[in-house]
Amino acid sequence: MIDPARKHPYPDALGPDEAPAPHALLTPLLGFLGTWTGRGRGGYPTLAEEFAYAQEVVFSHDGRPFLRYEARAWLIDADGTPLRPAARESGWWRLQSEGRVEALVTQPTGIAEILVGRAADGTVDLTTHQVALAPTAKEVDASRRSYTLTDEGTLDFVHDLAAVGQPLQHHLAARLRRVGDS
Numbered sequence: 001m002i003d004p005a006r007k008h009p010y011p012d013a014l015g016p017d018e019a020p021a022p023h024a025l026l027t028p029l030l031g032f033l034g035t036w037t038g039r040g041r042g043g044y045p046t047l048a049e050e051f052a053y054a055q056e057v058v059f060s061h062d063g064r065p066f067l068r069y070e071a072r073a074w075l076i077d078a079d080g081t082p083l084r085p086a087a088r089e090s091g092w093w094r095l096q097s098e099g100r101v102e103a104l105v106t107q108p109t110g111i112a113e114i115l116v117g118r119a120a121d122g123t124v125d126l127t128t129h130q131v132a133l134a135p136t137a138k139e140v141d142a143s144r145r146s147y148t149l150t151d152e153g154t155l156d157f158v159h160d161l162a163a164v165g166q167p168l169q170h171h172l173a174a175r176l177r178r179v180g181d182s
């Protein structure tokens with residue numbers, strides 16, 4: 001049993017210079033490590049209107065060749081005031097040779113995705129390998145996600161979705177900044 005009062009013997013690192021040293025396979029994704037926050041916009045043909053949201057995303061590692069991934073979003077109004085909690089998801093990005101990525105992501109809406117793709121030049125592109133749905137989850141057939149580290153120091157995110165009978169198309173786009181950066 002883990003004693004919650006005791007410090008974890010293998011804490012995650014949030015930066016490339018922290019211990020433990022990152023596994024060599026994480027090299028193409030070192031720029032992703034840390035906590036990011038920002039805003040995005042989303043929509044879908046089945047929704048009455050577009051929405052604006054804020055999001056926090058955390059990437060960490062424990063020295064092995066995978067990233068821990070955690071994302072929380074909440075809807076905001078035009079002034080940025082929080083309206084209500086929105087999507088949450090967490091998972092693991094498993095790094096393989098030549099920058100190949102296998103990502104496992106689960107959501108409290110009953111959706112579990114396995115995505116595959118590649119990390120290169122500060123960009124990760126992921127497409128659906130498999131989706132598993134809980135009995136009461138909405139129908140999701142596929143998604144395509146793109147994460148890009150830009151020259152301005154932002155992490156830009158685009159998410160296309162094929163769901164509820166609609167073909168693959170835009171659902172979300174966001175721009176995040178590393179917490180602590182101005």
Ligand code: HEM
Pocket residue numbers: 042044046047051053055073074075086087089111113138139140143161163164171172
């Ligand atoms: C930042 C992350 C996300 C935000 C802010 C977001 C926001 C929303 C919102 C506001 C809706 C309308 C229903 C509602 O009000 O709850 C919605 C619907 C939906 N979203 Fe997302 N979403 C996110 C991520 C995802 C992801 C990762 C998936 C699946 C892979 C997904 C799949 C869906 C589906 C299937 C619907 C239902 C569409 C319908 O029934 O017409 N969303 N999303």
